[in-house]
Amino acid sequence: MLIRRWARLVAVATRRATDLPAPGQVTRLLEAWRGGDEAARDRLIPVIYADLRRRAAAQLRRERRDHTLAPSDLVHETYLRLSSQNAAWRNREQFFGVASRLMRRILVDHARARAAAKRGKGLRVTLADGLMAAASAQPDLLDLDQALDELQVLDERSARLVELRFFGGLAIDEAAVALGVSEATANRDWVMAKAWLHRRLKRPSAAASGL
Numbered sequence: 001m002l003i004r005r006w007a008r009l010v011a012v013a014t015r016r017a018t019d020l021p022a023p024g025q026v027t028r029l030l031e032a033w034r035g036g037d038e039a040a041r042d043r044l045i046p047v048i049y050a051d052l053r054r055r056a057a058a059q060l061r062r063e064r065r066d067h068t069l070a071p072s073d074l075v076h077e078t079y080l081r082l083s084s085q086n087a088a089w090r091n092r093e094q095f096f097g098v099a100s101r102l103m104r105r106i107l108v109d110h111a112r113a114r115a116a117a118k119r120g121k122g123l124r125v126t127l128a129d130g131l132m133a134a135a136s137a138q139p140d141l142l143d144l145d146q147a148l149d150e151l152q153v154l155d156e157r158s159a160r161l162v163e164l165r166f167f168g169g170l171a172i173d174e175a176a177v178a179l180g181v182s183e184a185t186a187n188r189d190w191v192m193a194k195a196w197l198h199r200r201l202k203r204p205s206a207a208a209s210g211l
Helices: 002-015 025-034 038-061 071-083 092-117 141-154 156-167 172-179 183-201
Strands: none
Touching: 025 038, 025 092, 038 071, 038 092, 071 092, 092 141, 092 156, 092 172, 141 156, 141 183, 156 172, 156 183, 172 183
């Protein structure tokens, strides 16, 4: 039932791919969905589909060319997981924040399965926005995931900021809204997170070293 509804809504979204949502439209639909209006969910999908697909495509472009996930596959799986959750999102930024975390989990699960099938050959990613500007090699996605888990122990907000920006494609002002902080605070956290990840990803992970 859910998959059939999704297919129908995607067909509508594809026809409207060039339409831009009116200001506040996503937030209003999210509020209605949160209030129990399932029809609002169906109206929401065509509105946010193009945005989700753009974010998924940007994320997949950072991976190796031989990855097997298509943007539509990533969006479909993200939608199915979003639909199974309690719709408690307050605004557009929070919604895409949740979507970014789900995309991270889907990509990491896919990378783990691929690594197992390839006997340890994982997916490598290109870190945009200067995360690893001086790195000599692209990090493995699983190494990045582990590094973010380690950063979360030290600074949960900074780890969440990287997740929002890298996996969700949120701009710094959007990420600030999702985190409930000022843009200036988000910028400071971003600078610190980039520096920490630069140092962390230049050394072998515990998993890679067998520790």
